[in-house]
Amino acid sequence: DSGVTQTPKHLITATGQRVTLRCSPRSxxxxxxxxxxxxDQGLQFLIQYYNGEERAKGNILERFSAQQFPDLHSELxxxxxxxxxxxxxxxxxxxGGTGGYEQYFGPGTRLTVT
Amino acid sequence: AQSVTQLDSQVPVFEEAPVELRCNxxxxxxxxxFWYVQYPNQGLQLLLKYLSGSTxxxxxxxxxxxxxxxxxxxxxxxxxxxxxxxxxxFCAVSEPNGxxxxxxxxxxxxxxxxxx
Numbered sequence: 001d002s003g004v005t006q007t008p009k010h011l012i013t014a015t016g017q018r019v020t021l022r023c024s025p026r027s028x029x030x031x032x033x034x035x036x037x038x039x040d041q042g043l044q045f046l047i048q049y050y051n052g053e054e055r056a057k058g059n060i061l062e063r064f065s066a067q068q069f070p071d072l073h074s075e076l077x078x079x080x081x082x083x084x085x086x087x088x089x090x091x092x093x094x095x096g097g098t099g100g101y102e103q104y105f106g107p108g109t110r111l112t113v114t
Numbered sequence: 115a116q117s118v119t120q121l122d123s124q125v126p127v128f129e130e131a132p133v134e135l136r137c138n139x140x141x142x143x144x145x146x147x148f149w150y151v152q153y154p155n156q157g158l159q160l161l162l163k164y165l166s167g168s169t170x171x172x173x174x175x176x177x178x179x180x181x182x183x184x185x186x187x188x189x190x191x192x193x194x195x196x197x198x199x200x201x202x203x204f205c206a207v208s209e210p211n212g213x214x215x216x217x218x219x220x221x222x223x224x225x226x227x228x229x230x
Binding site for chain 2: 002033035042044048056058092094097098101102103104105107
């Protein structure tokens with residue numbers, strides 16, 4: 001158990017819909033990362049927050065957004081869903097916000113868009 | 115831009131045999147290097163990391179990796195594998211300190227299949 005929790009574990013929804021994925025980091029970790037894992041693209045970095053502020057953006061679509069709340073949990077919002085958004089979405093957390101810190105990964109949320 | 119290449123998508127091996135999973139990276143700056151393991155239906159777990167110092171890094175579960183700057187490689191090795199090592203292994207890089215972000219850039223993964 002990494003100490004990072006993600007809900008829900010599975011999500012099935014239809015094209016055009018909007019969903020919210022939730023992540024609670026390990027106690028004491030200030031940085032949260034979101035990654036997408038798909039068969040086509042592999043593991044891709046989406047976005048990073050550090051202590052409530054956006055730190056870095058990767059290959060995140062404009063239809064996707066995220067935020068980190070004062071209690072440090074984070075939410076990833078996916079809207080106008082397309083079939084191609086079906087993937088495993090991971091949240092990871094670390095103590096620091098720069099390279100070199102171990103990232104602890106949650107179990108992931110499997111999103112299926114039908 | 116940084117990128118990571120894992121040269122083998124699948125590696126089958128017999129139990130108790132040695133294994134090497136290959137990883138090459140490209141970057142215009144020095145980087146930190148990581149190996150993560152993903153067991154079926156689970157998240158990723160850190161096996162080992164190279165930040166600086168000795169180029170031979172030892173990790174959990176008997177794995178080790180060697181950083182080779184001239185060849186821009188970070189190959190993962192284990193002298194004797196077990197059935198329980200069957201999993202997917204990911205090589206990753208991140209910017210060193212001085213960079214403003216800590217995100218990982220992953221390779222495509224290598225599926226290690228250990229057969230009895």
